[in-house]
Amino acid sequence: MKKFHGTGVALVTPFTESLEVDYKALKKLLNHTAKGADYYVVLGTTGESPTISSEEKKKILQFVKDNNSKNLPIVYGIGGNHTEEILEIIHETDLKGVDAILSVSPYYNKPSQEGIYQHFKKIADASPVPVILYNIPGRTGSNMAAETTLRLAAHKNVIGIKESSGNLEQCIKIAKYMPKDFLLLSGDDMLALPIYSIGGHGVISVLANPFPVIFRKIKEFVQAGNYTKAAQELYKLSDLNGAMYEEGNPIGVKYVLSLLDICTPLVRLPHAPASEGLKKRINTLFEQIKK
Template identity: 60%
Template sequence: MEALKGTGVALVTPFNEDLSIDFDGLLKLLEHTAKGVDYYVVQGTTGESATTTSAEKAEILSFIKQNNKAKLPIVYGIGGNNTQSVLENIKSTDLEGVCAILSVSPYYNKPSQEGIYQHFKMIADVSPVPVILYNVPGRTQSNISANTTLRLAEHKNIVAIKEASGDLTQCMAISKDAPEDFLLISGDDLLTTPMMSFGAVGVISVLANAFPETFKRLTKAALSNDFEASSQATFELIDINPLMYAESNPVGVKHVLEVFGVCKNYVRMPLLPASDELKTKIQALL
C-alpha cells in the first residue's frame, strides 16, 4: 500500500450558510490540498461524518472521484458502533476508485478487546477493499491495544492503523512486532515526526487541510530520515495545532480555511462556528 505513505488529508466538508454541501468550496479544497498531500481521506471525523446523511456521503464521494484532478488515491470512512450496520454500509457503498476504507473503533459501547477484534475481523472479511483501523480513544472512549492491533494485522485485508491514542509506547509496540507490510500511520499531527522516527509511514492530518505544503516537507523529510528538517516543519505548527481542537474539530481548521479563501467556516449542530475569541487567537498566529 505505497499509496498510504506520506500525507493523507482528512478532508473537511464545506457547507453553505444554509448548511447544504458547498461543492464549490469542496472543489477549492481539493485543489488547495493537492499542493502537498499524497491522498485524500473522505468522510472521516474531520469531515463531520456524524452529521452528514447517507445520501450526502455518497454525493460527496462521487464528487471527489469526478473532480480529483491530481488523481490522488482516495480513502473513504466507513465505521460505527453497530457492527451489522457497518457491514451493510460497506456492501451498499460504491467503492470503485477507493483504495481503502478507514474504519473507526466502535464508540460509546466500550467493547472488550475481543469484541473490537471480532468487529474488525467481520469488516475485513466483507470489505472489497483493504481496511485501515482507526484508534482514537479520545473520541471512542476505548483503546485498541497493541496486542489487538497486532492480531488484526495478521488479517490479509487489514493493511494499516491510524493511531491517535497519543501513547508513543503503544505505537512503538505496534511498530516493533507488526508484519513488514502492515503500516503504522500517525493520527496526531504533532506526533508524526517522532512516530516516523520509529517506523510510521506518515500521517492522516487535520491541519493538512490548511497547510498541505508544510506537511509535504514534514513527511517527505522524515521518509528520507532527515528528522531535523521534519522537526522544523512540525515546529511551525506547534502553536496553532491546539487551537484546532479548542472548540472541537473541525471548527478551528474551517476558520483557517475561510481566512485563506478556500471555503466557509460553517459547521453543523451540535458544533458551532469558531467563537470571536478563538478567531482572534487564530488570526494572531496566522
C-alpha cells in the same frame, strides 16, 4: 501499500451559508490540498460524517472521485458501533475507485478487546477493499490495545492503523512487531514526526487541509534523513495545533480555511461556530505562520 505513505488529508466538508454541502468550495479544497497530499481521506470525523446524510455521503464521495485532478488514492470513512449496520453500508456503497476504507473502533459501547477484534474481523471479511483501522480513545471511550492491532494485522485485508491514542509506547510496540507491509499512521499532526522516526509511514492530518505543503516538506526531509529540518517544519504549526481542537474538530481548521478563502467556517450542529475569542487567537497564530 506505498500509496498510503506520507500525508493523507482528512478532508473537511465545506458548507454554504444555508449549511448545504458546498461543492464549489470542496473542489477548491481538493485543488489546494493536492499541493502536498499523498492521498485523500473522505468523510472521516474531520469531514463531520456524523451529521452528513447517507445521500450526501454518496454525492461527496462521487464528487471527490470526479474532481481528483492528480488521481490521488482515496480512503473512505465507514465505521461505527453497530457492526451489522456497517456491513450493510459496505455492501450498499459504491467502492469503485476507493483504495481503502478507514473504520473507527466502536464508540460508546466500550467493548472488550475481543469484541473490538471480532468487530473488525467481520468488517475486513466483508469489505471488497482494504481496511485501515482507526484507534482514537478520546472519542470512542476505549483504547484498542497494541496486541489487538497486531492480531488484526495478521488479517490479509487489514493493511494499517491510524493511531490517535497519543500513546507513543503503544505505537512503538506496534512498530516493533507489525508485519513488514503493515501501515502505522499517526492520527495526531504533532506526532507525525515521532511516528516517522519509529518506523511509521506518515500521518492522516487535519492541518494538511490549510497547510499541505508543510506536510509535504516534512515527508521529504524525513525521506532524506534530515529530521532537524523536518522538525523545523512541524514547529511552524505547533502553537496553532491546540487551537484547532479547543472547541471541537473541525471548528478550528475550518476557520483557518476561511482565512485562506477556501471555504466558510460554518459547521453543523451539535458543533457551534468558533467563538470570537478563539477566532482572535487563531488570527494571531495564523499571521505568525505566514511570516
